Amino acid sequence: MNAEHHAAFATPGLHDRSGKRYSLDDPRWRGDDGSPLAVSALPGLRPEQIDTAERSLWRYHAVLPVPAARRVSLGEGCTPMVPVDWAGRRVHFKLEWFNPTSSFKDRGVSVMMSHLAAHGAERVLEDSSGNGGSAVAAYAAAAGIRAKIIAPAATSEAKILQSRAYGAEIELVEGARDQVSEEAIRQSERIPYASHNWHPMFLQGTKTIAYEMWEALGFTAPDNVVLVAGAGSNIIGCDLAFGELLAAGQIERRPRLFVGQPEHWATIADTFNGIDPARRGERRPTIAEGASIARPVRLPEAVEAIRRCDGAAYAVPETEIYAAVRALSARGLYAEPTSSVAAATLDHFIATGEIAPEETTVVVLTGAGLKSAEKMAAVFAGPGDDAQESSSTR
CATH class of the missing domain: 3.40.50.1100 (Rossmann fold)
Structure with a gap:
């Protein structure tokens, strides 16, 4: 990566729907306007920037706004x-x-958990109908971070078992997916929220x-x-x-x-x-x-x-x-x-x-x-x- 391209990645930020900007170091999970956050536009990748020695999604670390040296990875990506x-x-x-x-949730959770771990997270909360919770539980375990997963009571048993196996605390909530999300948002006031739906x-x-x-x-x-x-x-x-x-x-x-x-x-x-x-x-x-x-x-x-x-x-x-x-x-x-x-x-x-x-x-x-x-x-x-x-x- 040349110096000009490196500089373009040096200071990415976050913004909400109103256009207000925030630092990547801000631990918030939504904007002051209540809307989800997004990462500011990043330059695209050129073929020569791919780290071909890396067999995971981190081969594209040049377009990921997380320090590659702090990655939490289990070898995700490079799927057939x-x-x-x-x-x-x-x-x-x-x-x-x-x-x-x-x-596929492992892709997003690897980058999200890498960001959270780099910022000192010790505990995280996720709400999921199954796959997202399994992924957060796995990557939290890999990072040495405690995880709590809130899931619908009707979630497939295999997905709940997987999250439990990784050591996550599980709370099952009656009702539809939206009721689960509402409960997670209530609990996010005391546990850092690592929602795969909300986290940029x-x-x-x-x-x-x-x-x-x-x-x-x-x-x-x-x-x-x-x-x-x-x-x-x-x-x-x-x-x-x-x-x-x-x-x-x-x-x-x-x-x-x-x-x-x-x-x-x-x-x-x-x-x-x-x-x-x-x-x-x-x-x-x-x-x-x-x-x-x-x-x-x-x-x-x-x-x-x-x-x-x-x-x-x-x-x-x-x-x-x-x-x-x-x-x-x-x-x-x-x-x-x-x-x-x-x-x-x-x-x-x-x-x-x-x-x-x-x-x-x-x-x-x-x-x-x-x-x-x-x-x-x-x-x-x-x-x-x-x-x-x-x-x-x-």
């Missing part, structure tokens, strides 16, 4: 991107269950998935990226990275982001499509538990990211999520129902013609089916395959 024959076309599936705790450093970690796509495709961007969204961190992370690469002249245009959410939890998709989410009536339980977030903290940012790349969003019916789990498993990909929402979204936009056969498309599978054993059992104990077929199996 496997080409698969899907509906007669070649589609790349990014297998995020190769991360240490078997989900989490997004800095999630953006590395897009840098990996760029590097794996010979330093070019794909035409399309297909994502499942709960709170939308992968949407915003991809927007950040591809925006940095575009500003640095490393790609010619942003990939289109195609986003799917469970039908009755589709706040981002509905808002993007000009639909009032309240029109769907009472929210129904979904097998895609990790995406059942009614009020995403960064809703405006997620919607704007989809608009910025001329993307699209889809509210996925429950039957199509079941079908996608089956279709993925039939190809050897044992993805949890939450990440299978992305495959159902792929089917939808192939059917509409918005994803063309000749385009390079990457689908992100966020977590492993092994982490949702009860939900996977429900899929394969449910109606027969004929009732659950999708366009991908035709």
Whole structure:
């Protein structure tokens, strides 16, 4: 890294939606206006800046606003991107269950926990429907930091067990994901809040998935990226990275982001499509538990990211999520129902013609089916395959 580029990274800061700026050393987790914080714009990466000796997301430390020497890492990132024959076309599936705790959350938590550890954190609080809590528990253990995880009582037992195994204190709360978040915010007055939904450093970690796509495709961007969204961190992370690469002249245009959410939890998709989410009536339980977030903290940012790349969003019916789990498993990909929402979204936009056969498309599978054993059992104990077929199996 030359001196000019190094100087650009010397003093990144934070800002809230009102535009007020804060130091990276400020321990706050939200702005004075109550809005989530974001890191100020960073220069994009050039191929020669990649630390090729590092086999983790820290190979991109030149675009991470955390001292690499203070990293808390378990070898996250560098996940495979496997080409698969899907509906007669070649589609790349990014297998995020190769991360240490078997989900994409490890990316953001590694960078977030590195930041917190560098600033002397001794205890942290997280609220999660499963994967985020597992990741925070693991990286807190690696950093020697005590962790408390607040989770919905209905969370998959395997995810709770994983957090307990890492030594985290667990509190289960009755109600939906929003009630869990509200309880965490109440407790954040006495325990430092390391929320993967609120903390700006989490997004800095999630953006590395897009840098990996760029590097794996010979330093070019794909035409399309297909994502499942709960709170939308992968949407915003991809927007950040591809925006940095575009500003640095490393790609010619942003990939289109195609986003799917469970039908009755589709706040981002509905808002993007000009639909009032309240029109769907009472929210129904979904097998895609990790995406059942009614009020995403960064809703405006997620919607704007989809608009910025001329993307699209889809509210996925429950039957199509079941079908996608089956279709993925039939190809050897044992993805949890939450990440299978992305495959159902792929089917939808192939059917509409918005994803063309000749385009390079990457689908992100966020977590492993092994982490949702009860939900996977429900899929394969449910109606027969004929009732659950999708366009991908035709």
